[in-house]
Amino acid sequence: MVEARTADYPSFPLMSINNLTKRYGFVTAADHVSFSIREGEILGLIGPNGSGKTTVFECIGGVAPLDEGAILGNGKPLTAPERNSILFYLPDAITPWPAQSIGWALDFMLGLFGGDGTLSREVVDCFELSGLMHRRMGELSKGQRKRVLLAIGLLMPQPLFVADEPFEGLDLRQTREIAGTLRSFAGPGKRTMLLSIHQISDAARVCDRFVLLSEGKVRGEGTLAELSELAASRGRAVKEPSLEEVFLALT
Amino acid sequence: MRLRSSGFWWLLSKEWAELLSSWVWWVFLLLMGPLVGVSFVSAVHTYAEASGLHGTSAGVGEAFSPLVGIWAPTFSACEVAAVFLLPFVAIRLMAGDRQSGALKLELQHPMSAFTRIAAKALVLLAGWLIALLAPMMAVVLWKSYGGSIYAPEVATVILGHVLNAGIAAALGCATASIAEHPATAAILTLTVTVGSWIVTFIAAVHGGFWEQIDDYTPTLMVAEFQHGLIRLDVLLIAAAFILAGFALAAIWMRLGVAVRRRVYESVIVAVIAIIVIFPSAFARPTWDMSENRMNSFSRDDEQALSRIRSPLRIEVHLAPEDPRRVDLENRTLAKLRRVMPRVHIEYVSATSIGLFEQANPGYGEIWYELEGHRTMTRAVTPEAALDTIYGLAGITPPSNDETFRGHPLAVPPWGATIVFYGVWPLAVAVWFITERRLR
Numbered sequence: 001m002v003e004a005r006t007a008d009y010p011s012f013p014l015m016s017i018n019n020l021t022k023r024y025g026f027v028t029a030a031d032h033v034s035f036s037i038r039e040g041e042i043l044g045l046i047g048p049n050g051s052g053k054t055t056v057f058e059c060i061g062g063v064a065p066l067d068e069g070a071i072l073g074n075g076k077p078l079t080a081p082e083r084n085s086i087l088f089y090l091p092d093a094i095t096p097w098p099a100q101s102i103g104w105a106l107d108f109m110l111g112l113f114g115g116d117g118t119l120s121r122e123v124v125d126c127f128e129l130s131g132l133m134h135r136r137m138g139e140l141s142k143g144q145r146k147r148v149l150l151a152i153g154l155l156m157p158q159p160l161f162v163a164d165e166p167f168e169g170l171d172l173r174q175t176r177e178i179a180g181t182l183r184s185f186a187g188p189g190k191r192t193m194l195l196s197i198h199q200i201s202d203a204a205r206v207c208d209r210f211v212l213l214s215e216g217k218v219r220g221e222g223t224l225a226e227l228s229e230l231a232a233s234r235g236r237a238v239k240e241p242s243l244e245e246v247f248l249a250l251t
Numbered sequence: 252m253r254l255r256s257s258g259f260w261w262l263l264s265k266e267w268a269e270l271l272s273s274w275v276w277w278v279f280l281l282l283m284g285p286l287v288g289v290s291f292v293s294a295v296h297t298y299a300e301a302s303g304l305h306g307t308s309a310g311v312g313e314a315f316s317p318l319v320g321i322w323a324p325t326f327s328a329c330e331v332a333a334v335f336l337l338p339f340v341a342i343r344l345m346a347g348d349r350q351s352g353a354l355k356l357e358l359q360h361p362m363s364a365f366t367r368i369a370a371k372a373l374v375l376l377a378g379w380l381i382a383l384l385a386p387m388m389a390v391v392l393w394k395s396y397g398g399s400i401y402a403p404e405v406a407t408v409i410l411g412h413v414l415n416a417g418i419a420a421a422l423g424c425a426t427a428s429i430a431e432h433p434a435t436a437a438i439l440t441l442t443v444t445v446g447s448w449i450v451t452f453i454a455a456v457h458g459g460f461w462e463q464i465d466d467y468t469p470t471l472m473v474a475e476f477q478h479g480l481i482r483l484d485v486l487l488i489a490a491a492f493i494l495a496g497f498a499l500a501a502i503w504m505r506l507g508v509a510v511r512r513r514v515y516e517s518v519i520v521a522v523i524a525i526i527v528i529f530p531s532a533f534a535r536p537t538w539d540m541s542e543n544r545m546n547s548f549s550r551d552d553e554q555a556l557s558r559i560r561s562p563l564r565i566e567v568h569l570a571p572e573d574p575r576r577v578d579l580e581n582r583t584l585a586k587l588r589r590v591m592p593r594v595h596i597e598y599v600s601a602t603s604i605g606l607f608e609q610a611n612p613g614y615g616e617i618w619y620e621l622e623g624h625r626t627m628t629r630a631v632t633p634e635a636a637l638d639t640i641y642g643l644a645g646i647t648p649p650s651n652d653e654t655f656r657g658h659p660l661a662v663p664p665w666g667a668t669i670v671f672y673g674v675w676p677l678a679v680a681v682w683f684i685t686e687r688r689l690r
Contacts, residue, residue, distance in 0.1 A: 061355070061359070061507075062358070062359065062506075062507040063355050063358070063506045063507050064506065064507060065507055065508055065509040065512075080361075080507065081361040084359050084360065084361045085361065088359060089355070089359060090356075091352055091355045091356075093352070094351065094352025094353070094355060094356075095351050095352060096348075096351050096352050096353035096356055097265075097268075097269070097351065097353055098351055099269070099272030099273075099690075100268060100269075100272065100690070101690060104268070104690075108261060108264075108265050109356070111257075111258075111261040112258050112261040112262065112265075112357070112360055113258075113359075113360060114257075114258075136690075152356075
């Protein structure tokens with residue numbers, strides 16, 4: 001099991017989400033969602049299915065328009081080009097360029113975004129893609145495809161990597177290995193990551209801090225200890241402070 | 252962090268790879284050969300028979316022009332392809348990105364949606380030019396038979412089909428971008444196409460305003476080029492349609508922009524298009540590129556007509572569906588408009604077909620009015636019209652020495668069947684297999 005890091009991270013946020021609200025007709029999928037992402041950390045957006053994680057990510061990634069709120073960098077609202085230069089968003093459940101090979105997909109994204117080509121070999125090895133480079137994207141299993149997409153995400157030049165359900169489709173062994181890989185790429189001076197995870201055990205394995213989301217609202221933000229204190233302050237103290245218990249107490 | 256700016260070339264290569272990976276493109280390319288082949292073989296047979304093959308009376312085909320006899324029917328296959336195949340290639344290229352989720356990744360590159368659409372448009376143009384190799388093979392075959400080729404008129408026909416393809420591709424891209432699903436985009440595209448045919452039908456029945464609109468439907472625009480005529484108004488309006496279509500595609504491609512804003516931007520594009528199209532419809536310059544000047548009076552007549560400075564008014568009492576009116580319009584009045592900017596033509600009729608107006612003594616009359624003088628004739632031939640106008644203007648009719656002798660060719664379409672039904676499909680198959688193996 002990968003141990004959560006305890007290193008100190010800069011207190012200033014790389015990016016802040018301020019009162020993000022998104023409605024689909026009469027349904028409010030994200031309701032004044034606010035949280036901050038600190039440089040070098042892995043922040044997990046935790047919530048059950050239908051809690052609004054993907055909606056929040058689509059808005060952050062610029063794929064869906066916000067109804068209210070803003071995405072801030074250095075305290076100022078980010079324009080679309082500024083946001084694109086800070087973060088790279090990897091959606092869940094996509095099969096881009098199904099007729100093209102993995103090698104082609106990696107080359108294309110590196111060429112288009114100007115990512116770090118020297119990392120290419122390392123990332124390909126980390127995700128065990130060497131033997132699959134000539135396979136077409138459309139022919140891959142769900143887990144293989146997820147590994148390719150995560151590899152693409154890590155090769156992109158933006159400092160913040162935002163991935164929706166990075167462990168979806170992976171088995172337990174792959175989840176642990178990839179969690180370790182993601183951890184190795186994150187840290188001060190390296191990459192910052194914002195991951196949406198619905199499996200709380202997976203989140204506990206990889207994230208430094210957590211944002212708990214339920215019914216489109218943020219129920220808490222912080223490390224496990226901070227969230228335990230928050231639960232206690234609300235009169236819902238947990239006996240054994242695990243992320244699952246804290247999540248249940250706060251949502 | 253600054254991202255590299257050479258993204259466009261990567262995008263271009265990606266669009267090309269995506270085009271080559273789509274089945275609809277290969278089907279489209281494969282069908283181009285037989286489509287062109289059936290038109291070309293039929294046209295050459297007819298041309299040969301009219302030129303005296305199989306004992307038909309020699310001399311009938313002496314006034315034959317390859318433009319009308321060969322190029323217009325052969326290239327008409329491109330029109331079929333542009334209406335029924337190319338839009339689906341464009342829809343596949345647009346909708347594929349959205350359906351696979353690739354668009355969500357690619358849109359994060361700080362490149363404008365217009366640049367992205369430009370990459371798609373360039374690849375579609377390249378694809379269309381490759382497909383045009385099929386009719387170009389017909390040109391080579393015709394030359395090998397000893398047929399006459401007048402390059403300007405062939406180039407004009409090709410220009411018309413490139414513009415028509417541009418409109419079809421822009422329409423396909425726009426509908427694919429606006430609609431959530433490719434099937435919806437296909438239905439929208441066909442609706443627009445059928446809508447343009449309905450306009451043509453209404454114009455034939457009611458004439459007037461509808462006829463003016465019909466002038467700018469893709470079918471009618473291509474018809475002008477197929478007659479070797481380049482009209483500035485048609486060029487400008489076709490360009491406006493193409494740019495507006497691709498602009499709409501770019502606007503609706505952006506996922507992270509509110510629908511309301513995209514609607515506003517679409518309205519702005521539509522308004523700009525109308526602002527461009529309306530004055531463009533009044534652009535007069537035209538160029539007759541046909542070898543036999545089929546869209547023009549003789550040079551002597553044109554010179555004589557250009558000396559008439561006063562406005563000429565023509566009142567035609569013929570119904571829209573009356574064949575005499577069609578004849579008069581196509582063979583005389585269209586030519587007259589090109590040389591006499593101050594001609595005003597008015598069609599008068601109480602019904603659309605004219606069948607029940609025959610008893611009306613005024614039906615069939617064509618009134619010409621120049622400098623206060625009026626005269627009437629019922630003849631619809633160009634010669635009669637010119638004589639009437641010269642008479643009113645007091646000009647001596649010029650002597651016309653100019654006669655197009657035509658290029659008769661009594662040769663059957665040797666080898667065309669093998670080329671279009673054998674060589675072309677084989678070449679496409681070889682390319683397809685090679686491309687799949689290389690990937």
